[in-house]
Amino acid sequence: MRFNKIYLEISNYCNLRCAFCPGTKREKRRLTVEEFTVIVKKIRPFSKFLYFHIMGEPLCHPDLEKFLEIADDEGFKVIITTNGTLLAKLEKTLLSAPALHKVNISLHAFEANDLSVPFTEYLDGCFSFGKESNGEKIVSYRLWNGGGQNEKNGDILARAEQFFPKPWVEERTGIRIADKTYIEHGDKFDWPDLSADEGSENVFCYGLRDQIGILCDGTVVPCCLDHEGDIALGNIFHEEMEDILNTPRAKAIYDGFSNRKAAEELCRKCGYARRFK
Secondary structure (H helix, E strand, C coil), X not given: CCCCEEXXXXXXXXXXXXXXXXXXXXXXXXXXHHHHHHHHHHHXXXXXXXXXXXXXXXXXXXXXXXXHHHHHHCCCEEEEEECCCCHHHHHHXXXXXXXXXXXXXXXXXXXXXXXXXXXXXXXXXXXXXXXXXXXXXXXXXXXXXXXXXXXXXXXHHHHHHHHCCCCCEEECCEEEEECCEEEEECCXXXXXXXXXXXXXXXXXXXXXXXXXXXXXXXXXXXXXXXXXXXXXXXXXXXXXXXXXXXXXXXXXXXXXXXXXXXXXXXXXXXXXXXXXX
């Protein structure tokens, strides 16, 4: 299999507007069950792990349960990244889905958001989900808001301790607070943006090596950060993945990064790619 993971945007609708998220100007759209089925059958030979992520909140999709069933039929392990606001509502659906492998919960979603529930109630819903999982699924609580320096992070960790009493264990993937349950800190980064200042071409990226992305209109992009589809390599509804990966543009991107060079303007303006300089 060519990729460690494939990012599939099942919807670009979201119920929040987070400060760290650039959003998208693309037309609002959701994959249908028929479209999802076509996509997963086409990409099955290329990866075992399917991430419901790029833009949008995947738990908002009305056919999420059906998507998980189809993914299971095709042998995928699904990873969902969510802001956590709908976890309590969909807890039974998610925890009973055989295909669901991991849930990433972006606790930094509270920043610059007017949550419809009190902050403590939001946290309790997120931590209750991990508690109910009881090690059946991997659950990762993310605080990607500057290395854990945000003023509310202390309150979050204190609330987490009420659900997952210490001692906690430092591991490579984060702080393990229970079986298969983690808290991860991460720094903020600048999303790639064609309107940003030109950066250095001397960068490296795992796009088209470790991962590839598919937007909800079928557009195939090199990585999960191409939120506007600026580097459109093809469309999975009209082409086969093998043909898309062998286009001159895709090859130029891959070969460029092999030589630590960014062939695309967007990649030269990506704050995340600079981490791999």
